[in-house]
Amino acid sequence: MKIAVAGAGSWGTALASLLRGNGHDVILWDIDPVPVTQIEETGNNARYLPDIDLSPGLRATTDLAAAVAGAELIVLAVPSPVMRTVAEQINALLPTAAADVVLCSVTKGIEVDTLMTMHQVLEDVFPTSMYPRLTYLSGPSFAVEVAAGLPTAVTIAAKDLRYARIVQLAFHAPFFRPYLTEDVMGVEIGGCAKNVVAIAVGLANGMGFERNADAALITRGLSEITQLGVAKGANPLTFGGLSGVGDLILTCTSEKSRNYRVGYFLGQGLSLESIQRRLGQTAEGVVNAKAVHLLAQQVGVEMPLCNAVYRLLYEGLSPHKAVQELAARELRHELPDRFIPA
Ligand SMILES: NC(=O)c1ccc[n+]([C@@H]2O[C@H](COP(=O)([O-])OP(=O)(O)OC[C@H]3O[C@@H](n4cnc5c(N)ncnc54)[C@H](O)[C@@H]3O)[C@@H](O)[C@H]2O)c1
Numbered sequence: 001m002k003i004a005v006a007g008a009g010s011w012g013t014a015l016a017s018l019l020r021g022n023g024h025d026v027i028l029w030d031i032d033p034v035p036v037t038q039i040e041e042t043g044n045n046a047r048y049l050p051d052i053d054l055s056p057g058l059r060a061t062t063d064l065a066a067a068v069a070g071a072e073l074i075v076l077a078v079p080s081p082v083m084r085t086v087a088e089q090i091n092a093l094l095p096t097a098a099a100d101v102v103l104c105s106v107t108k109g110i111e112v113d114t115l116m117t118m119h120q121v122l123e124d125v126f127p128t129s130m131y132p133r134l135t136y137l138s139g140p141s142f143a144v145e146v147a148a149g150l151p152t153a154v155t156i157a158a159k160d161l162r163y164a165r166i167v168q169l170a171f172h173a174p175f176f177r178p179y180l181t182e183d184v185m186g187v188e189i190g191g192c193a194k195n196v197v198a199i200a201v202g203l204a205n206g207m208g209f210e211r212n213a214d215a216a217l218i219t220r221g222l223s224e225i226t227q228l229g230v231a232k233g234a235n236p237l238t239f240g241g242l243s244g245v246g247d248l249i250l251t252c253t254s255e256k257s258r259n260y261r262v263g264y265f266l267g268q269g270l271s272l273e274s275i276q277r278r279l280g281q282t283a284e285g286v287v288n289a290k291a292v293h294l295l296a297q298q299v300g301v302e303m304p305l306c307n308a309v310y311r312l313l314y315e316g317l318s319p320h321k322a323v324q325e326l327a328a329r330e331l332r333h334e335l336p337d338r339f340i341p342a
Contacts, residue, residue, distance in 0.1 A: 001025070001170055002098070004067040005075040006086055008035040008060060010048040010143035011106055012077030015171070017147055019075075020055035022173055028060040029067040036060040052147045068093040073102050073170055076122075080109025080192075081287065083118055087125040094130075104135045104156070104167045108191035109284060110291035115298060117188040132160035135167045136184055138191040139242035140250035142257075146176065153177045155242045157187040179242065186238030189229040190247060193292050195285030196306045197221030198251040199263035203312070206267020207319055217305065218252050224303040227336055228292070231299040259285030266312065267319055289313050304329060 001024045005016040008030035020026040030036050035045045039060035044053065061067055068074060068090060074097065078086045083105070094101065103126075105118045116124065122134050139154035146152050156171075156178050158164035168178045181187060197217060204213040225248070226239040238244055251257045255264075262283040265275040276282055293310035296303045308326055311317035317325075333340045 001072050002070050003027070003073045003075065003170065004029060004071040005077060006030075006064070006067070006090065007077035007079075007107075008032070008039065008045060008048070009077065009079075010147075011141075012075065013039070013045045013049055013054065014143035014147035015075060015077060015106060015137075016058055017052075017054040018173060018176060019170060020058040021149075022170065024170065026058055027067045028058065029064050030060070030062065033062050036062050049144060049147050052144070054147070064089055065093055065096065069096045070098060071101055072098040073104065073167065076103065076105045076107060076118075078107060080107050080111065080118060080284070083107055083109070084111065084121050084125060087122055091125050091127075094126075100133070102133045102135060102163050102166050103130070104137055106137045108138060108188070108195075109288060110188075110192050110295060112287060112291045112294070115291060115295050117185065117192070119184050119188060132158075133163045134158065135164050136187055137167070137171070137178065138187045138247065140246040142250070142254070144256070149175050151175050151177075153179065153242055153246075155179045155181050155187055157181050157184040157243075159184060181238065181241070181243075183235045183238045185232050186229050186234030187243040189232060189234055190225060190239055190244040192288050193225040193228060193306065194221075194248040194251045195259040195283070195288045196292050196309050197225070197248060198257050198259035199266070199283075199285045199289065199309050199313075200305055201252040202257075202260035202263025202265075203267040203309075203319055203322075204263075206264040207323070208267075214252065218248055221252075221305055222248055223336070224301075224305055227301045228296055228299070228303060231301045232295075258283040262286065263309075269319075272313060285309075286313055 003019050003024050003026045005012045005028045008028045016026050016028045107118050135158040137156050141152050156164045156167050164180050171178050201217050289310045292306050308322040
């Protein structure tokens with residue numbers, strides 16, 4: 001299969017290497033010539049995946065038209081704030097791709113200005129004839145582990161599973177097991193909102209709280225994410241799956257997670273500016289916290305934990321005040337209102 005992967009960052013490169021290892025003809029595109037030149041010249045992407053040897057024969061280019069020409073599968077692995085721009089460029093080039101080209105977004109996030117998830121952004125950009133061929137890969141997956149060939153399971157969501165199956169087969173490897181689901185919205189809400197909860201767990205650990213707090217935050221965070229997803233039309237069972245609790249566990253329990261680390265340093269008293277300088281890049285959870293906060297307001301879902309993270313990041317709430325406020329909330333039933341017996 002001829003495959004173009006847009007975005008030669010950590011995730012795009014790891015997936016491109018996996019696909020190449022599966023025997024596909026794979027070309028990575030990036031706007032930035034640094035990783036492209038490095039992959040072409042050395043077969044590595046030292047900036048994003050240091051010490052990893054990528055699959056031999058993986059190609060890279062800064063010419064999007066060359067990457068898309070003849071592609072049967074296009075994987076979108078760019079950051080969520082630029083998804084619309086990159087999708088518009090690809091849409092203009094679509095007549096040069098294979099007639100039955102399938103798209104797969106592996107990006108997690110919500111566009112802050114429009115509060116659209118990535119599938120809504122793609123449906124906004126591409127013609128309706130493409131809608132069945134839009135697919136979304138998500139789940140608990142650190143790029144560095146996938147690039148190293150370590151066992152991983154993910155979910156591929158699509159409204160039409162015929163096309164999701166094509167993507168499932170393309171990605172399937174002995175160490176990489178993709179499942180399928182029709183619940184695109186559920187998969188996307190889980191993939192975005194878990195970053196906000198990871199900041200909360202990191203923050204708690206940075207303040208010296210231990211495993212009891214982690215478990216409470218992950219569980220209550222999952223409850224908030226599920227309520228948000230259900231309000232957006234998702235299947236509640238999705239949040240018990242790989243893109244829900246699976247990704248939440250991964251992101252909240254590992255120092256590999258940038259979002260966890262942002263929270264940890266905040267809990268240690270560092271400012272967001274100094275943390276971002278230290279990490280060298282913006283953790284997505286910081287942007288996701290705003291989007292999730294606004295989306296929850298829009299659909300009328302109460303998300304006290306995510307709201308506290310938003311106020312910590314954007315309104316100067318101190319970690320100690322946040323903990324005090326959460327602890328002082330009115331006592332309530334554990335289940336959402338609609339499940340409480342009358
Ligand atoms: N890194 C992971 O472990 C991982 C795992 C699962 C999902 N994801 C998701 O994949 C997406 C990408 O994450 P990542 O970690 O690979 O990001 P990254 O920052 O490592 O890489 C993003 C790449 O996109 C490129 N890019 C292409 N067009 C661009 C443009 N117009 N403007 C700016 N950059 C442009 C950048 O140059 C960069 O190489 C995110 O939504 C993330 O949540 C990441």
